[in-house]
Amino acid sequence: MDDLRSEDVENLLEVLVAIDDKDRMFALLEDLFTIREIRESSQRLAVARMLDSGMSYVAIEKETGMSATTIARVSKCLGYGAGGYRHAIDLLDDEGRSSLR
Numbered sequence: 001m002d003d004l005r006s007e008d009v010e011n012l013l014e015v016l017v018a019i020d021d022k023d024r025m026f027a028l029l030e031d032l033f034t035i036r037e038i039r040e041s042s043q044r045l046a047v048a049r050m051l052d053s054g055m056s057y058v059a060i061e062k063e064t065g066m067s068a069t070t071i072a073r074v075s076k077c078l079g080y081g082a083g084g085y086r087h088a089i090d091l092l093d094d095e096g097r098s099s100l101r
Contacts, residue, residue, distance in 0.1 A: 047074045048085040049092070 019025045029038050044066055050060045057071050076084045 044074050047071055047087055048078050051075050051078055052089050
């Protein structure tokens, strides 16, 4: 993944960490990603939260409509990834938004 951290990616990271307004962040997401990509990304975070709370793959698949393959991929990242999902879950929990759907 070292080759992924290009100057362009570093610039994107700088912009993302600098935006402190949800509406401005949403506007950037709308411009950067398709509606489908935004929905799928937010659903993956929801899946990570559900996995973290102990929900089964079957229950998550039924509730979200996500495939077992995607759920397994999120599970693998949650357990063995770079820690992004863990940090995001902790941020949401710290802000008092720990309830799932």
